[in-house]
Amino acid sequence: xxxxxxxxxxxxxxSEKKDSLAFAATYEKIYQRPxxxxxxxxxxxxxxxxxxDSVIRRHFGRSSSEGEVTHFQKHYVSLLQDNRRxxxxxxxxxxGARQAVAALGQDGGYLIGVATGGWKRSAEIKLxxxxxxxxxxxxxxxxxxxxxxxxxxEVIGFAEDLHGGAFDKVVxxxxxxxxxxxxxxxxxxxxxxxxMGDFSLLQREGxxxxxxxxxxxxxxxxLLEVAMPPGERSQA
Numbered sequence: 363x364x365x366x367x368x369x370x371x372x373x374x375x376x377s378e379k380k381d382s383l384a385f386a387a388t389y390e391k392i393y394q395r396p397x398x399x400x401x402x403x404x405x406x407x408x409x410x411x412x413x414x415d416s417v418i419r420r421h422f423g424r425s426s427s428e429g430e431v432t433h434f435q436k437h438y439v440s441l442l443q444d445n446r447r448x449x450x451x452x453x454x455x456x457x458g459a460r461q462a463v464a465a466l467g468q469d470g471g472y473l474i475g476v477a478t479g480g481w482k483r484s485a486e487i488k489l490x491x492x493x494x495x496x497x498x499x500x501x502x503x504x505x506x507x508x509x510x511x512x513x514x515x516e517v518i519g520f521a522e523d524l525h526g527g528a529f530d531k532v533v534x535x536x537x538x539x540x541x542x543x544x545x546x547x548x549x550x551x552x553x554x555x556x557x558m559g560d561f562s563l564l565q566r567e568g569x570x571x572x573x574x575x576x577x578x579x580x581x582x583x584x585l586l587e588v589a590m591p592p593g594e595r596s597q598a
Contacts, residue, residue, distance in 0.1 A: 363471060363472070363473060363525060363529055363530060364471060364472050364473070364529055364530055364531040364532070364533065364586065365472075365473050365475065365518065365521050365525075365529040365531070365532045365533070366466060366472055366473070366474050366475070366533050366535065366586060367474075367475045367476065367477050367514060367517050367518070367532065367533070367534045367535065368463070368474070368475070368476050368477075368496075368534075368535045368536075369476075369477065369478055369479075369534070369535060369536040369537060369538075369541055370476060370478040370480060370485045370488060370489065371478070371480065371488070371537075372456075372536075372537035372538060372555065372557070373456065373459075373535055373536055373537045373541075373555045374455060374456055374459045374463070374489065374492075374494055375453065375454065375455050375456065375459070375488050375489065375491075375492055375494070376453075376454055376456060376557060377452060377453045377454075377488075378452070379400065380445065380452055380453070381442065381453075381484075381488065382400040382402075383400065384438065384441045384442055384445060385397075385400070385410070385413075385438060386400055387441065388434060388437050388438040388441055389414075389417060389434070391437070392433070392434060392437060393421065395421050397417065398417060398420065402538075402540070403539065403540070407479075407508050407509050407510065407540075408479050408510065408538070408540040409479040409480075409504035409507065409508060409509065409510060409513070410479065410480050410481045410484070410503075410504045411431070411481075411504040411505070411506070411507060411508050412504075412508045412509075414426055414431065414434060415508070418430070435481055435483060435484070438481075438484060439483055439484055439487060442484055442487050442488070443487060446487075446491050450491070453488070453491050453492070454492065455492040455493075455494065456555060456557050456575055456576065457557075457575035457576065457577050458575050458576030458577040458578075458579065459492070459494060459575070459576050460492060460493050460494050461576070461579070462576035462579055462582060463494050463495075463496070464495075465579060472586075473500065473521050473524070473525060473529070474496060474497070474500065475496065475497075475500035475501065475502075475517040475518075475520070475521055476489075476496045476500065476501045476502070476517070477502050477503075477510070477513045477514040477516070477517045477534070478502075478503050478504070478513070479503075479504055479510050479513065479540070480503055480504060481503045481504055481505050482501060482502065482503030482504075482505050483503075484503075485501075485503050486501070499520055499524060500517055500520050500521055500524070501517075502514075502516040502517045502520070510540065510541075510544040511544055511547060511548055514534060514544065514545075514548065514550070515548075518532060531551060531586075531589075532550060532551060533550075533551040533552070533553060533586055533589045534550050534551065534552050534553075535552075535553050535554075535555060536552065536554065536555065537554065537555045537556060537557075537564075539563070539564070539567055541554075542554070542564055542567040542568065542569055542592045543567070543592075545591060545592055546568065546591060546592040546593075548591075549591045550591055551589040551590055551591055552569060552571075552589060552590070552591060552592050553571050553572070553573065553582075553585050553586070553589050554569045554571065554572035554573070555572070555573055555574075555575075556572055556573075556574060557574060557575060558574075559574050561574075565596075566595065566596045567592060567595050567596075568592040568593035568594050568595050568596070569592050570589075570590055570592070570593065571585045571588070571589055571590075573585065
């Protein structure tokens with residue numbers, strides 16, 4: 363039995379930064395302060411929890427409170443839903459993602475999970491919009507967690523409890539540099555996704571296997587068999 367864990371944004375779905383802009387717009391509406399940047403690489407950890415807390419610290423010199431996070435999430439989720447109702451075609455699956463997840467879920471050799479740097483509720487809304495369903499017991503987000511390693515570790519723990527033991531292989535599927543660095547830190551097998559075909563972005567970070575989409579399902583299955591942890595970053 364193999365455990366396959368997916369990231370969400372850029373890996374299973376994409377919105378051309380519209381969801382990131384919604385995060386910033388929600389903050390600006392609530393706090394009446396300009397959101398610094400949606401270049402997530404500038405934050406200490408690329409999770410909604412850390413991003414939100416970092417901006418609160420920058421503007422107000424204090425950490426965010428649990429109540430504050432809950433209030434922000436409520437308005438952010440509402441905006442995500444409103445945006446999808448207003449322009450549903452702006453929010454798409456990475457080609458073949460829905461079918462690939464469904465096929466893996468029906469294959470007795472795999473267990474499927476999600477570990478996203480976003481908060482769980484917002485990630486669920488994004489996946490529901492394109493018809494991708496993941497067992498809620500194997501779905502972890504940034505709620506209460508600042509680092510991506512902790513999110514992935516939680517899903518692995520959930521899966522091992524459900525499976526009744528360790529897996530023959532655990533593979534994480536992600537699209538961004540921070541996914542590469544997280545899986546390198548954890549020495550976790552990794553497959554990269556770059557929908558626009560810019561494979562070299564991840565290859566320079568030491569990723570051995572990168573796909574554009576999931577349309578070649580048999581090829582994807584083959585990569586799951588041979589996936590390895592990212593190597594060292596190229597100095598070129």
